[in-house]
Amino acid sequence: MLLNTVRNAALRSTFTVLAFAVTAAVALAQDRIAIKAGRIITQSGPEIQNGVIVIENGRITAIGADVKVPWDVTVIDGSKMTAMPGFVEAHSFRGMDRPNENVDVAPFLSVRDSIDPIAFYFEECLRYGITTINIQQGNNCVVGGQGLVVKPFGLTIEEMLVRPDAGLKLSATPKFGFSSATQAQALRNAFGELRRHLEQLVADAKDGKDRARREALFQGRDLEGEKGKGKPMAGSAWKVDGLELVARGEVDQKQEPLLDLVEGKLNAYFYCGRAMDVRTALEVARENGFLARTTLVVDGSCWKAAAQIAEAGVPIILGAPLVVIERDPITGKESEVFAPAKFQEKGVRIAFSSSNSTTESLWFQAATAVANGWPREKALEAVTKNPAEFLGLGKRVGSLEVGKDGNVVLCSGDPLSITSTVQYVVIEGKQVYDRSKDIRVKSLVEGKLPAGTTPMGGDAEAGHVHDDGCGTIGHTDAQDEKKDEKKEDKKDGDEKKGDGR
Amino acid sequence: MSAWYLATVLALGAAPANEDESRSWTVFADKVYTAAGDPLDGGTVEVSNGKISAVSPGGSAGDAKLSVAAVTPGLIDLSARIHGGTQSVEQASETIAHLSTLDGLDRFVEDWNRQARNGVTCVMASTYDDAVIGGLSIALKTAGGDALAERIVKTDVALRAAMGQQPSQRNHPAAGRPTDFFSRRPTTRMGVEWTLRDRFFEAAYSKQDAARAFPGSDVLLSVLAGERPIAMQAWSTQDIRTAIFWKEEMEREGFGRPKLILDAAAEAWKEPELLARSGAAVVLPPHPAQGRTGEGSFMALDTAKLLFELGVPFALSGHNAIEKSSQLALQPGYAMRGGLPFDAALQAVTITPARMIGIEKRVGSIEVGKDADLVLWNGKPFEATSRVVGVLVDGRLILDPRAQSTEQGEAK
Numbered sequence: 001m002l003l004n005t006v007r008n009a010a011l012r013s014t015f016t017v018l019a020f021a022v023t024a025a026v027a028l029a030q031d032r033i034a035i036k037a038g039r040i041i042t043q044s045g046p047e048i049q050n051g052v053i054v055i056e057n058g059r060i061t062a063i064g065a066d067v068k069v070p071w072d073v074t075v076i077d078g079s080k081m082t083a084m085p086g087f088v089e090a091h092s093f094r095g096m097d098r099p100n101e102n103v104d105v106a107p108f109l110s111v112r113d114s115i116d117p118i119a120f121y122f123e124e125c126l127r128y129g130i131t132t133i134n135i136q137q138g139n140n141c142v143v144g145g146q147g148l149v150v151k152p153f154g155l156t157i158e159e160m161l162v163r164p165d166a167g168l169k170l171s172a173t174p175k176f177g178f179s180s181a182t183q184a185q186a187l188r189n190a191f192g193e194l195r196r197h198l199e200q201l202v203a204d205a206k207d208g209k210d211r212a213r214r215e216a217l218f219q220g221r222d223l224e225g226e227k228g229k230g231k232p233m234a235g236s237a238w239k240v241d242g243l244e245l246v247a248r249g250e251v252d253q254k255q256e257p258l259l260d261l262v263e264g265k266l267n268a269y270f271y272c273g274r275a276m277d278v279r280t281a282l283e284v285a286r287e288n289g290f291l292a293r294t295t296l297v298v299d300g301s302c303w304k305a306a307a308q309i310a311e312a313g314v315p316i317i318l319g320a321p322l323v324v325i326e327r328d329p330i331t332g333k334e335s336e337v338f339a340p341a342k343f344q345e346k347g348v349r350i351a352f353s354s355s356n357s358t359t360e361s362l363w364f365q366a367a368t369a370v371a372n373g374w375p376r377e378k379a380l381e382a383v384t385k386n387p388a389e390f391l392g393l394g395k396r397v398g399s400l401e402v403g404k405d406g407n408v409v410l411c412s413g414d415p416l417s418i419t420s421t422v423q424y425v426v427i428e429g430k431q432v433y434d435r436s437k438d439i440r441v442k443s444l445v446e447g448k449l450p451a452g453t454t455p456m457g458g459d460a461e462a463g464h465v466h467d468d469g470c471g472t473i474g475h476t477d478a479q480d481e482k483k484d485e486k487k488e489d490k491k492d493g494d495e496k497k498g499d500g501r
Numbered sequence: 502m503s504a505w506y507l508a509t510v511l512a513l514g515a516a517p518a519n520e521d522e523s524r525s526w527t528v529f530a531d532k533v534y535t536a537a538g539d540p541l542d543g544g545t546v547e548v549s550n551g552k553i554s555a556v557s558p559g560g561s562a563g564d565a566k567l568s569v570a571a572v573t574p575g576l577i578d579l580s581a582r583i584h585g586g587t588q589s590v591e592q593a594s595e596t597i598a599h600l601s602t603l604d605g606l607d608r609f610v611e612d613w614n615r616q617a618r619n620g621v622t623c624v625m626a627s628t629y630d631d632a633v634i635g636g637l638s639i640a641l642k643t644a645g646g647d648a649l650a651e652r653i654v655k656t657d658v659a660l661r662a663a664m665g666q667q668p669s670q671r672n673h674p675a676a677g678r679p680t681d682f683f684s685r686r687p688t689t690r691m692g693v694e695w696t697l698r699d700r701f702f703e704a705a706y707s708k709q710d711a712a713r714a715f716p717g718s719d720v721l722l723s724v725l726a727g728e729r730p731i732a733m734q735a736w737s738t739q740d741i742r743t744a745i746f747w748k749e750e751m752e753r754e755g756f757g758r759p760k761l762i763l764d765a766a767a768e769a770w771k772e773p774e775l776l777a778r779s780g781a782a783v784v785l786p787p788h789p790a791q792g793r794t795g796e797g798s799f800m801a802l803d804t805a806k807l808l809f810e811l812g813v814p815f816a817l818s819g820h821n822a823i824e825k826s827s828q829l830a831l832q833p834g835y836a837m838r839g840g841l842p843f844d845a846a847l848q849a850v851t852i853t854p855a856r857m858i859g860i861e862k863r864v865g866s867i868e869v870g871k872d873a874d875l876v877l878w879n880g881k882p883f884e885a886t887s888r889v890v891g892v893l894v895d896g897r898l899i900l901d902p903r904a905q906s907t908e909q910g911e912a913k
Contacts (some may be wrong), residue, residue, distance in 0.1 A: 323825055327611075334611050336618075359790040359826045367885035368825070376886075418834035418885045444792050445839060447770055447801030 032056045032073040033429050035408055037083035041415070043377075043384050043399035053083065055406030058428035063400055076424055076431060078410040084380070085400050086131025086407035086425065087362040090317040090351040090387035091269060091297050094121040095152075099138030101145070104175065105190045107168055107257035109145030111135050112157055122152035122160075126433040127441065128361040129409035129422040132162060132388070132397050137169040139271045139297075140176055142186040144169030146257060147269065149391055151407075153432045163393060167267030167293075168257060172277035172284070184280045191288050194258045198233070198240040198251070205230075205245040216247075234263040237289025262288050267392070269317070271297045278305035282312045295390050297353070300324035300339035310346035315390050318343070319355035322368045338372040340382075351387035367416040376416065524551040524896030528875060529565030530572040534882060535867040536851040546572060548873040551896030556867055569891060569902050573847060573882050574866050575622025575874030577854040578829050579732065579784045580764050580818035583612045584629045587671075595668065595687065596634040596700045598660055598717030602626050603639045608649045612821055617644040618900045620830045620889040621819065622874035623654060623855075623864050627661040630734050633668045633687070633696040635661035637720065638732060640860050642874070644894040658858040659762065660724050662733040664740035665796050668693050694743050698750070701725065705756040725757030730858065732784070733761065736796040738768040745779040762857055765818075767800035770807050782857050783808055783815040787827045788835035805836035809845045816854035817846075830876075834883040846883060877902050 033055045040048040042063065052069055054062040069075060093099035096114040103109075115135060125133060131151055137144030149163035174183040208214070233243040251259060260266045268290050270281040278296065285291040296302075296309060296316045301324050309316060324337045343350055352365040360368075362383040369379035388398025396405045406429040413420040425433035435441055442448060526548040533544035535556065545560030546553060562568035584590075589605040591597045606626055616624065623642055628635035638661050640654040672688045687693050704721035707714040724731045735741045741763055748761045761781040763769065769776055769783050776783070785805060792799045801807075808815040817836060819829030833846035841849075855865030863872050876882070877891030879902075891902035 321824060321826075325823065332611050334615060357826075359824070364826060364885055370886040371880065371884075371888040416886050418831070418883065419837050421838070443801075445802040447792070447799060447804075 032061075032070060033076065033406070033426065033431065034069045034073045035076045035078060035083060035410065035424075035426065036069065037078045037410060038080050039082045040400065041082065041084040041380065042401060043085050043380060044401040050079065051083075053400065053406075053408060055408075055426065055429040058406055058430075060400060060402050060404050060406050063402060074431075076410065076426065078424065081410045081412060081423055082415060082420075083400070083408050083410050084129075084415050085384050085398055086409050086427065087129050087383050088351075088387040088391070088393075088398055089125070089130050089133040089353060089362060090295075090390060091136055091319075091353045092121075092133050092356055093136060093138040094356045095119040095133070095135055095150075100140040101137070104142040104186055105193075106137075106141065106145055107143050107190075107261070108254045109137070111137060111145055111147050112164075114145075115148070115150065115157055115160070117155050117157065117160055123440070124358055125152035126425050127422060127435075127438065128358070128363060129411070129415070129425060130362060131407040131409065131425060131427050132391070132393065134166055134269075134387070134391050136166070136269050136297075139171050139173060139273065141169065141171050142175055142178075142183065143190050143258065144171065146266070149393065151427050153427050153430070162396075163391065165266060166391065167269050167295075168261050169269050169271070170281070170284070171271040172281035173271055173273035180276065180280070184284075187280065187284045188287070190258065191262070191284070194255050194262070195238065195240060197255050198243060198246075198259070201246045201250055202240060202242040206242065235289045237262070237287060261290050264290070264293065266290075266293070268294045269297050270294050272302050272305075273299050275302045275304035278302055278308050282308060282314070285314075286312075300337070301326070303337060303339040303342035306343045306346040306348055309343070310348050315349040315351070315386075316343065317351050317353050317387070317390065319353050320357050320360040320365060322352065322365060323372070340369055340374070341372065349386060349390075350382050351390055352382045353387075363415055363420075367418070370416060379416070521550050521896075523898075524873070525549040526567055526873075526893065526896065526898070527560075527565045528572055528877065528893075529560050529562050529568045530570065530877070532571040532881075533867065534571060534573045534847055536574050536847050537866040537868050546867060546873075546875065548875075548893065548896045551873050553867060553869055553871050553873050556869060567877065567891060567898075567902055569877040570880050570887075571878040571882050572867070573876045573878070574851040575864065575872075575876055575892070575894065576620045576829050576850045577623045577816070577865060578616070578621050578818050578850075579625045579762070579816050579854045579857060580786070580820060581616060581621065581624035581626065582821040583610065583616070583624065583626055586629055587631060590629040590631045590635065592631065595632050595696050596715075596717060597628075597632050597636050598634050598700075598720040600628070600636040600717075601639065601657065602628050602636055602661070603649075603653075603656060606639075606649065608652075613643045615823070616819075616821070617892055617894060618889070619825070619828050620876040620892060621828075622876070622892065622894045623860070625658060625732070625854075625858055627659075627732065630661070630663035630667045631671060633662060633693050634700060634717070634721070635663060637661070638858075640858055642894050644892070644899045645897055646895075654860050654863055655858070657729065658860065659730045659732040660720055662697060662731055664690075664693055664697070664733060664735045664743050665737065666690060667734065667796070668696075690739070694747070697747060701747075701751060701756065702754075705751075705754070722757075724759050725751060727758050727760050730760035730762050730782075732764050734764045736765050736767050736786070736794070736798040738771040738798075740796075741766055741768060742772070742775070745775060745781060748779060748781065765795060765820075767794050767798040767804075769813075769815075770801045770804040773807055773811050773813075776808075777811045777813055781813075783813055784818050784854070784857075785815060785832075785836075786818060787820050787822060787829075787832060802835070802839035804839065805846070805849065806840035809841055814853055814857065815849055816857060817849045830889055831883065831885065834885065837883065843883075872896075 035053040040051045048065050051065045052067040097116055134149050136147035146168055147166035149166045150160040151162055154160040174180050230244040230246050233239045272278045272281050285294045294314050296314055298316050299319055322339055324339050325334050327334055354361045366379040366383045370376055385398040388394050397407055408426040409422055410424040411420045412423050423435045528546040531543055533541040541558045544558050547555035621643055625638050625640050627638040637657040638659045639656050640658045642652040645652050669687045687696050701721055703713050704718040707718050723729055733744045735744045744763055748759055751759055763781050764784045765786040766783045767786050786794055794800050817832040822828050833850055836846050852865035855861040864874055873893050873896040875893040876889055878887050879890045880887030892900040
């Protein structure tokens with residue numbers, strides 16, 4: 001699947017860039033790093049007590065209790081800490097300037113142009129031990145843009161990149177202003193458009209109207225590379241006969257990613273905010289032959305469609321909160337459902353996502369699963385191994401073993417304990433986070449900033465800063481006021497619902 | 502109010518003298534955190550007729566009706582914020598000290614059940630903070646008898662007040678526009694402070710000059726006399742200062758020694774010495790993930806630890822959060838993340854808040870003779886990896902730990 005993608009000319013350039021990035025990294029990262037840890041949670045076998053992890057050129061080369069620390073390496077001493085593979089965020093739309101475009105069907109867009117490498121979000125990821133993030137367009141779309149898998153480190157997208165062809169975002173939940181019917185219609189129509197477009201191209205070719213091709217022939221040159229070649233349509237759900245007559249370069253660039261999806265070159269992340277959306281999503285994926293490459297991004301309330309999902313055999317990325325509160329429409333009485341258990345009953349493969357929340361970051365999701373009866377190992381898998389597999393990175397991240405990327409998180413204690421904090425983060429052999437040097441953590445914990453530092457969250461010029469001793473944190477009142485109002489309004493609304501009136 | 506007292510007495514009197522099966526239990530836990538001394542490693546709590554009748558080390562899971570990993574006293578939230586929102590607060594005046602929250606409470610909103618099933622067994626209900634002096638708060642259980650009267654622990658436990666922006670937020674002056682319901686003052690933070698001081702001065706002078714008395718001035722006098730605390734919302738540091746300076750002014754003037762509880766005092770960490778000097782108690786708001794919280798205030802993670810080290814009595818609160826991550830049951834965990842020892846964290850959600858409003862003889866710890874309000878956990882309390890699996894309120898099983906394990910489904 002990865003190699004197939006290379007055929008896509010649009011993505012090929014990406015690979016070239018990636019290849020350069022890798023070469024550069026290799027050239028620079030001759031240094032090796034060793035991590036000593038009191039306890040290592042490998043996620044690939046039993047835990048190791050008092051072990052060592054050696055990372056060379058970004059990959060783990062040795063791990064175990066009997067591994068010797070080479071004499072010429074940088075050592076991170078975590079002998080009183082717990083090491084574990086970095087958390088993998090299976091789906092997120094943070095770190096971008098805006099998560100959604102105004103265009104309903106926009107498969108030609110890429111989050112590449114939207115990710116801000118210095119966004120606060122990436123810093124937060126490190127603080128909570130997240131080392132791999134699948135960034136996809138937001139849920140407010142019909143067909144969204146193409147996503148990327150990145151690591152939360154680096155000043156350019158190229159540096160951050162882990163996997164360029166992370167797939168296409170689709171949503172079965174009505175976009176703002178849409179009804180469910182409009183949404184389903186818009187989804188089907190997107191593929192209908194593609195089909196009509198391809199059929200028109202074939203018809204034109206048969207009529208001898210494919211001017212670009214004729215021109216090229218006349219001038220005695222081939223249309224550039226791959227794009228010049230016509231080839232029959234791949235994919236099993238539906239085919240446009242005669243596509244081999246059309247040079248691929250003729251296909252509208254706006255439609256190309258959808259053709260890739262249908263032909264099996266791209267994966268799909270299909271959002272379902274409600275159980276009823278699952279049917280739409282599965283049907284559209286089935287009709288267009290990409291069901292096998294679909295991962296559903298679901299809300300906990302979708303547990304009611306667990307059987308359908310299991311039958312379709314697609315994995316899910318389950319967002320926060322894992323414990324779903326349901327309200328009886330007549331009595332207003334609430335009941336709680338631990339959604340993962342319902343999915344598991346039916347045999348659905350699950351990865352947890354933090355749904356962009358900091359309070360419910362991945363450690364918290366795994367901890368919640370443990371609180372609700374899941375064994376620790378399984379809960380941790382849902383935030384490491386499973387998402388890595390769903391993202392096609394099963395051989396690179398998600399566990400600590402020889403040959404895998406050197407993504408290691410060192411926690412002060414058990415990673416799922418509320419009192420533990422992430423002390424160090426190592427990504428591909430580079431130490432990218434050290435809590436003792438994290439200025440913002442100092443302000444979060446003690447409220448103090450080193451003298452001369454700009455107060456966080458507030459602009460000293462624009463906002464109101466408390467003048468009550470140097471180095472304390474000020475804030476902008478106006479912004480927060482608005483936020484508070486909104487929150488209050490929402491609460492009031494909820495209460496009304498609670499009354500059952 | 503006396504009618505309610507009477508109703509309570511009648512309800513209690515009507516209870517059968519013989520053993521009430523549904524309110525008698527034997528609870529065994531691997532750890533019993535009593536909030537009154539060291540925890541017991543493996544202990545049994547006997548409950549009969551809704552009261553704790555024995556607490557003893559030892560026992561076994563087999564003999565007990567309910568057996569869990571840990572048991573703590575029921576959690577107490579002094580800032581539970583269950584009220585009807587803006588609809589429940591009287592707008593006719595900025596000082597409504599003579600009104601009782603009790604008359605505005607809806608016993609049938611789901612919030613009570615949500616609190617109860619998440620381990621909060623007793624709350625102080627207060628008016629919505631749209632008035633400077635908001636009315637009399639009430640301590641009541643979140644579950645139990647059907648009648649509100651049965652749930653009351655104590656009426657008129659504190660007077661509610663609020664500093665900062667909120668009381669003036671919806672006000673605007675009449676000048677330049679048609680006079681309407683909201684044409685009232687104060688309209689600024691300063692005006693809020695003035696209203697507070699003005700009313701207390703008037704109340705104090707009414708002792709000499711009866712003509713200066715106003716509805717609720719007797720309540721204000723009881724606060725000045727220290728008969729009941731005043732629970733004042735003060736998010737940011739200037740509000741905390743205002744509250745403390747008000748307290749000190751009252752003392753300087755010889756009006757009395759008011760007991761001050763600073764509610765939602767997120768910025769209590771900013772001027773800890775002032776706080777310690779004032780003798781005020783603190784109720785902290787829910788821990789915000791990135792520090793920023795209500796009215797633009799900033800709460801540092803180690804606030805609770807700091808207050809603990811200074812010896813300032815403090816309680817944690819949940820503000821009626823719907824998300825599990827913000828509810829009271831996890832707040833001690835966050836405080837511990839900031840460096841607070843476990844025992845202090847436990848006390849901050851049990852016995853300390855009970856003491857603050859004078860209900861510690863009935864609730865707040867696991868001791869013989871107290872109400873059987875218990876929270877049963879499936880692991881170490883306040884950890885994200887643990888959950889409230891059982892709740893007893895007055896000996897009534899509100900959440901059954903035996904039903905939980907099958908309902909939630911163990912991982913296969």
